[in-house]
Amino acid sequence: MGTRVVLESAEISRALTRISHEIIEANKGVDGLVLAGIPTRGTFLAARIADIISRIEGRSVPTASLDVTLYRDDLAQNPTRTPHPTDMPAVGIDGCTVVLVDDVLYSGRTVRAALDALNDHGRPKAVRLAALIDRGHRELPIRADYIGKNLPSAKHERISVRLVEHDGIDEVTISSDDSVGDRA
Template sequence: MGTRTVLEGAEISRALTRISHEIIEANKGVAGLVLVGIPTRGSLLAQRIAAIISRIEGEDVPVGSLDVTMYRDDLAQHPTRAPHPTDMPVSGIDGATVVLVDDVLYSGRTVRAALDALNDHGRPRAVRLAALIDRGHRELPVRADYIGKNLPSAKHERISVRLTELDGVDDVTISDAEGRG
């Protein structure tokens, strides 16, 4: 099969705009809303969603970044994971509706680690999940509230999200390489 592109820049932009509208509607505005990205690309997507929401609502939404490295249950299999700095909004997350943002939802283990890490930073009123790509193959009972694209895939396939801020291009590809969690 090789590698094929499943989303290009304009499609990613439309998906993030749709997710932003869905978040605003579900939250009935932006009051009490905090976006928290899971590094690295989830953090970039959270910033993009916050910018879109700001344009729509005329109000800024606090954005944070949450390192889940030390909360993962697969550190023994992947000990070389480099930690990322956690940067939570000054306003905190106590009583807020937190939307966790990640690029690819796969096994659910990263989200479980994020929920554990989030508990160390306060007690949100509610936690929601936004993912650009939901590829299936859950190992834990985790479901995204906001999804850019459902992309059924085989376990051996690899979904790669590239974003301009890091990679110089916006796209999502699928290839025959080994998948990641």
């Protein structure tokens, strides 16, 4: 199969703009809203969504970076990456609507870990989930509230999100690589 591009820069931008409008609509504005990105690429996506929302609403939206590495329940099966710093807004998250932002929603385990990590930082009024890509194969009863693109895929396929801030290019690719195993 090789590798094929499924989203290019303009398509990613349109998806994030749509997600931003949906978040504003569901939240009835930006009051009490916090966007919490899950490193690495979720943090960059949260910052982009915050920028789009601030251009639409004329007000900034607090962002956070929520590392979930040590909250994962699959550390024994997967190599641990170096934890990123968790950075919460000065206003905190108590009583806020927190939108968790991640690049790929797959098994749901990262989101479960994010919910546990979020509990250590306060008690939000509500937690929502935004994902650029939903590839299916859920192992836990978790679904995204805001999705850039549903991309059904086989478990042996790999979905790769690349962002300018980290990778120098904006694109989403899908490739078939049996050596990758069950990864995002």
